Amino acid sequence: MTTADATTVTEPASGEATLRRPELFPLWQTVHGRLSSGRPVTRVRLGPLNESQREALADLLGLDRLPDPRPSIALARLEEAVTELSGRTVREVVAALVGPVGDRAGERRRQDDARAGLWTWLAGHDTVRAQPVLADWAASCRAAGLVGGSTERTRTLLADALNVLAELPGQAEPLPVFAARVLNGHAHALDDGTPLSTLVLRALATLYDTAPPQSAEERRALWTRAGVADDELSATVVAGGLRPAGDGLLARVARLCTEAGQAASLTLAHVRNPGELTLPAAPAPPVVHVVENPSILALALRRFGPDCPPLVCTSGWPNSAAIQLLRILVDRGADLRYHGDFDGEGIRIAAYVLDKTGAHPWRMTAADYRAAVVCNAHGPQPGRITGAPWDPELAEAMAEHSTAVVQELVADVLLEDLAAMAQQERLSGRL
Structure with a gap:
């Protein structure tokens, strides 16, 4: 090796050599841990140090006597000594000797x-x-x-x-x-x-x-x-007053039942394969009312017979057949309007139907509930009440009165709405 080569592979400068003394490694480890905490550091406590470690610390800090076995070192004093020896900061030195400084x-x-x-x-x-x-x-x-x-x-x-x-x-x-x-x-x-x-x-x-x-x-x-592994035949939805055009099985079954003034019981197999199906065209989208309870559909069919306005019943929690049918109707341009029981579960079912199908609430506001509960003040408890996304005041009103109002108790109001709809249907020529 030439002299020039020897000078390129030099031993660390005396200051660096001092910092790298093995006896100082506990100091750098402790400082590294404290700095990596991410909190302000002013002093570092070490120890217990053996005699050689105390001597190395005394040399580093320029002390005229050995420090205590468990010394507390001011970070400013350590910074001064490290900078004087190496021209670097304490953070730079511990990063080089121990590893990157973290921020816990x-x-x-x-x-x-x-x-x-x-x-x-x-x-x-x-x-x-x-x-x-x-x-x-x-x-x-x-x-x-x-x-x-x-x-x-x-x-x-x-x-x-x-x-x-x-x-x-x-x-x-x-x-x-x-x-x-x-x-x-x-x-x-x-x-x-x-x-x-x-x-x-x-x-x-x-x-x-x-x-x-x-x-x-x-x-x-x-x-x-939830409709997973549901049977195509046992999952059904009942509907009345549907008059879709088209030669598909779903359209023909719905029309035949409507003409007879009867409800159509449609299976999931029917609605999964609707075939050709369109709703009557008119200046305004056709309205399909949706109810929770079959008794409302039965009352509507008894009153209107073959002239019943379009009405779908979810029979409580809607199954796959009910949701699929409602989505088909929406895809064909229908405007869905939903009404259910004013109780805890009824509100959850309503929120579910509105979310899954895009239906709009039908007489399901806090004002509607208050009007209904006046005539039914001694009804059952509503059960666990959760929020109604379409009307934040509804849950508050139900909690205030603590009374459930099932659909059957407001059937007359709902049927009057359907009667008005039937009149509009006749005037528009749909019926």
């Missing part, structure tokens, strides 16, 4: 902000806002905490769950087929016992106000209620 406080703040943002996103998601009862599910997700301690993993899982909920009720598909369609080909993502399946079933139990399923049989029953 800043990282905690970022994690806290990420968690807060996650739960704010979930609470404000369109699916949760459209069905306020799911706010309870969102709160339970927050109480359960992050999945695997990861905000990103939790958000992904919740986003998948919300996508599933938005697609329900299903279309009578087996669970793996439904999962593959909704979750980008992941056919087993909703298999029994998976985190996503558990999360969705908890949401469905909250939605239907039932206990979370405990057995495989209960879980299958809940999926079936």
Whole structure:
């Protein structure tokens, strides 16, 4: 090796050599830990130090005697000594000797902000806002905490769950087929016992106000209620007064029943394959009223017979057939107007129907409830009340009166609306 080469591979300068003494490594480790906390640091306590470590610290700081075995070192004094020896800062030295200096406080703040943002996103998601009862599910997700301690993993899982909920009720598909369609080909993502399946079933139990399923049989029953693996023939919806044009089976069955003044019981198989079907054209979109209880449909058919205005009944919680039929009607230009019971479950069903089909509330405001409850002040308790997205005052009014008003008690009012609609239909030539 030449002299020139020797000068390019030199030993560290005396100041650097002092800083790199093994006896000072405990100092740099402690300083590194304190600086990485992200909090202000003015002093660093060391120890216990052995005699050689105390001697090295005394040399570094220029002390005329050995420090205590557990000394407290002012960071300003250490900074002064390090700068004098190396021209670098303490932070630069510990980064070089120990590793990059972190910011644990800043990282905690970022994690806290990420968690807060996650739960704010979930609470404000369109699916949760459209069905306020799911706010309870969102709160339970927050109480359960992050999945695997990861905000990103939790958000992904919740986003998948919300996508599933938005697609329900299903279309009578087996669970793996439904999962593959909704979750980008992941056919087993909703298999029994998976985190996503558990999360969705908890949401469905909250939605239907039932206990979370405990057995495989209960879980299958809940999926079936949500239209997954639902039977094409046993899932039915009843309707009256529908007069769609077209040669499809659905249009012909609906017309024949309407002409006979009878309700049409339409299966999921009918509405999944509607064939040719159009609604009567007119200057205004055709109005289809939707009710929760079959008794209202029966009363309407008894009163109007073949002249009954278009009326669909969900029979409580709408199944796959009901939602599919209502969506078909909307696609053909219908304006859906929904009325249900004024009780806790009735409001949840209404929110569900409005969210899934785009229907508008029909006599479902706080004012409508107050007018009805005056004549029915001694009704049953309404049960658990959740918010009504279309009228925030409705839940407050129901809580104030603590009385349920079922549809049958306002049947006369609803039938008068239908009579007015029938008159409009006659004038427009639809009837």
